[in-house]
Amino acid sequence: MAPYIATTSAPVNIACIKYWGKRDTKLILPTNSSLSVTLDQDHLRSTTTSRADSAFEKDRLWLNGVEEDIKPGGRMSTCIAEMKRLRKELVEDVDASAPALSTFAVHIASYNNFPTAAGLASSASGFAALTASLAALYALPCPPTALSLIARQGSGSACRSLYGGFVAWNAGTLPSGLDSHAVQVAPETHWPDIHALICVVSDTKKGTSSTSGMQRTVETSSLLQHRIKNVVPQRMKDISAAILARDFDRFAEITMADSNQFHAVALDTSPPIFYMNDVSRAIIAVVEEYNRVALLPENGGKRKAAYTYDAGPNAVIYAPAANMKEIISMIVRYFPQQDAFKDPFGLFGAAGAGTG
Ligand code: DP6
Numbered sequence: 001m002a003p004y005i006a007t008t009s010a011p012v013n014i015a016c017i018k019y020w021g022k023r024d025t026k027l028i029l030p031t032n033s034s035l036s037v038t039l040d041q042d043h044l045r046s047t048t049t050s051r052a053d054s055a056f057e058k059d060r061l062w063l064n065g066v067e068e069d070i071k072p073g074g075r076m077s078t079c080i081a082e083m084k085r086l087r088k089e090l091v092e093d094v095d096a097s098a099p100a101l102s103t104f105a106v107h108i109a110s111y112n113n114f115p116t117a118a119g120l121a122s123s124a125s126g127f128a129a130l131t132a133s134l135a136a137l138y139a140l141p142c143p144p145t146a147l148s149l150i151a152r153q154g155s156g157s158a159c160r161s162l163y164g165g166f167v168a169w170n171a172g173t174l175p176s177g178l179d180s181h182a183v184q185v186a187p188e189t190h191w192p193d194i195h196a197l198i199c200v201v202s203d204t205k206k207g208t209s210s211t212s213g214m215q216r217t218v219e220t221s222s223l224l225q226h227r228i229k230n231v232v233p234q235r236m237k238d239i240s241a242a243i244l245a246r247d248f249d250r251f252a253e254i255t256m257a258d259s260n261q262f263h264a265v266a267l268d269t270s271p272p273i274f275y276m277n278d279v280s281r282a283i284i285a286v287v288e289e290y291n292r293v294a295l296l297p298e299n300g301g302k303r304k305a306a307y308t309y310d311a312g313p314n315a316v317i318y319a320p321a322a323n324m325k326e327i328i329s330m331i332v333r334y335f336p337q338q339d340a341f342k343d344p345f346g347l348f349g350a351a352g353a354g355t356g
Pocket of ligand 1: 018020154
């Protein structure tokens with residue numbers, strides 16, 4: 001009998017409109033919609049192999065070669081159980097000759113091709129790759145949108161990594177969460193000219209995890225309520241329009257404003273959360289100055305780069321490919337002492353976003 005095995009990869013995504021806050025912590029339903037760019041497959045990705053076998057005694061998981069516990073009722077076990085349920089409903093109940101893989105235990109091995117210590121969101125690519133790999137193993141006739149409903153229950157941002165290119169996660173309104181899934185705003189081929197530069201400011205693990213940080217924000221920040229009601233809905237429309245029009249100036253303006261509001265909301269949390277450090281803020285100053293000069297009428301009057309920061313100090317700089325060389329030499333010039341810029345992980349370079 002051929003072994004039941006499948007391997008799939010999913011890339012990291014970096015949000016331009018940030019997800020921060022859950023209205024349902026078990027189903028992972030967000031307080032606001034979000035939008036991200038999925039990076040190129042060749043650069044930062046998780047690759048996951050799943051195998052089902054009637055001889056396996058229990059589900060097991062290895063992350064980067066180290067076995068991890070699958071906590072009963074936890075996110076990992078929820079995702080595996082949901083995928084087994086889909087296998088039964090969509091395949092085995094429909095075709096009596098299909099092997100009963102939903103009753104077999106699975107062994108799952110996942111690798112990141114980037115160091116987890118680099119502080120990049122590995123949960124997004126990790127849960128997306130897990131879901132995609134089980135979908136391939138179980139031969140599920142499901143579009144990425146349906147799989148994103150399950151990846152979302154592993155880690156919210158993971159639902160966006162099931163698509164390449166520019167991806168929105170619609171918050172939805174149903175208590176069941178069935179309308180809270182990812183949709184592709186534009187494929188990677190629509191705007192391959194946008195590249196992402198990842199500046200590793202610190203490779204130590206962050207102090208406050210996204211999960212606990214955002215929960216504290218929901219409980220204590222009044223600024224978050226303003227953001228949810230009055231800011232994000234319009235920004236989602238505006239940035240989608242900028243992407244469709246390939247308007248980098250507007251894309252950059254919105255991306256930077258949203259990163260800054262996310263960090264303001266973190267600061268408005270009690271006790272406050274500081275994700276950026278002095279180097280992060282210095283990078284903001286450099287990019288702002290670069291854009292100030294670019295915005296002068298004699299220089300074309302348009303922004304040339306956009307920074308964004310997640311729940312940590314590392315910067316992601318989006319820019320059209322033609323500006324990247326200039327941006328890299330500027331960063332190296334202003335931050336010459338930083339080991340991160342000697343590229344210890346091979347991360348320092350333009351990761352073609354939306355091209356893979
Ligand atoms: C700042 O998806 O890691 O990167 O759903 O609790 O697993 P959980 O959180 P997670 O949060 C990501 C937060 C963010 C913004 C974003 O990616 O939209």
